[in-house]
Amino acid sequence: MKKYALPLGMFAVFEAVAVALWLTKHNLFYLFNFSYIGLAVSLGVFLLIGRHKHARRIVQLLVGLYMLVYLGLICRENMQIEGFWYYLFTGVFEAATIHYAVAKIFGPLIFGRGWCGYACWTAMVLDFLPYKTPQGPRRKIGWLRYLTFAASLIFVAALFLAKVGQIERIMFAAFIIGNLVYYAAGIALAFAFKDNRAFCKYLCPITVFLKPMSYFSLLRIKCDKEKCVDCGKCKKVCPMEVDVTDNSRKRCNGTECILCMECVKNCPKDAL
Numbered sequence: 189m190k191k192y193a194l195p196l197g198m199f200a201v202f203e204a205v206a207v208a209l210w211l212t213k214h215n216l217f218y219l220f221n222f223s224y225i226g227l228a229v230s231l232g233v234f235l236l237i238g239r240h241k242h243a244r245r246i247v248q249l250l251v252g253l254y255m256l257v258y259l260g261l262i263c264r265e266n267m268q269i270e271g272f273w274y275y276l277f278t279g280v281f282e283a284a285t286i287h288y289a290v291a292k293i294f295g296p297l298i299f300g301r302g303w304c305g306y307a308c309w310t311a312m313v314l315d316f317l318p319y320k321t322p323q324g325p326r327r328k329i330g331w332l333r334y335l336t337f338a339a340s341l342i343f344v345a346a347l348f349l350a351k352v353g354q355i356e357r358i359m360f361a362a363f364i365i366g367n368l369v370y371y372a373a374g375i376a377l378a379f380a381f382k383d384n385r386a387f388c389k390y391l392c393p394i395t396v397f398l399k400p401m402s403y404f405s406l407l408r409i410k411c412d413k414e415k416c417v418d419c420g421k422c423k424k425v426c427p428m429e430v431d432v433t434d435n436s437r438k439r440c441n442g443t444e445c446i447l448c449m450e451c452v453k454n455c456p457k458d459a460l
């Protein structure tokens with residue numbers, strides 16, 4: 189029964205959010221949306237506990253495809269960062285603002301960058317590429333993320349300042365074009381740097397929120413120094429180059445951890 193506690197707890201948290209938003213916003217969609225995501229995440233946690241090989245990828249596909257295809261393409265909701273600015277400027281706490289608050293701004297205080305490991309539809313595609321761990325040195329170009337972040341903000345602010353008409357149609361077009369650009373840039377960077385997650389490390393604007401918030405994350409991978417034999421296997425398999433045996437919050441690339449559990453799965457001493 190103990191092994192069901194975590195997935196059930198996760199489901200309960202999502203269900204609480206689902207019911208609270210359904211009742212406060214008087215919109216049944218929130219009940220369906222957060223119940224579905226809660227079920228997918230709980231299933232993933234359950235499979236992870238059972239050491240299922242593809243647990244993370246299953247959740248990534250269940251949540252990523254739902255958000256990209258159903259919410260994005262069918263419901264025409266721009267859930268990218270431009271959509272977040274759009275709803276923020278209109279002053280309503282709806283769709284992308286709720287999504288950002290839960291998954292990318294306040295949620296990371298609890299589950300770190302779980303979004304990046306288990307739900308992001310950009311990484312869902314990038315994780316199919318051949319370079320699961322980086323094959324080259326890390327580049328010092330992380331500052332690029334601030335440019336993409338600023339570009340997204342300026343783009344939406346300009347639309348509002350210019351009082352452009354049919355802004356919702358523009359936001360839908362921006363969602364399609366933005367995703368195509370992200371996929372193209374992500375795939376090109378992955379092959380150029382021989383690293384599937386190069387886009388996440390250098391270019392993704394959302395990391396401007398995710399990195400500082402996940403610094404304080406409740407959920408973290410920790411190393412039991414009594415058991416660790418310094419074999420270095422955990423660092424070799426980490427896609428984000430986290431210095432995982434260092435338990436301090438300031439550890440190298442600590443805010444990059446996507447909780448993929450590769451280090452945990454590969455530790456020969458169960459020290460993580």
Ligand code: SF4
Pocket residue numbers: 303304305308309310311387388389392393394395
């Ligand atoms: S860093 Fe950006 S692209 Fe990468 S998984 Fe996170 S949100 Fe997605």
Ligand code: SF4
Pocket residue numbers: 409425426427428429430432444445446447448449450451452
């Ligand atoms: S391998 Fe471990 S430290 Fe690296 S991202 Fe995955 S969970 Fe985090």
Ligand code: SF4
Pocket residue numbers: 411415416417418419420421422423433454455456457458459460
């Ligand atoms: S894989 Fe395990 S034993 Fe080896 S260095 Fe990492 S934590 Fe220590």
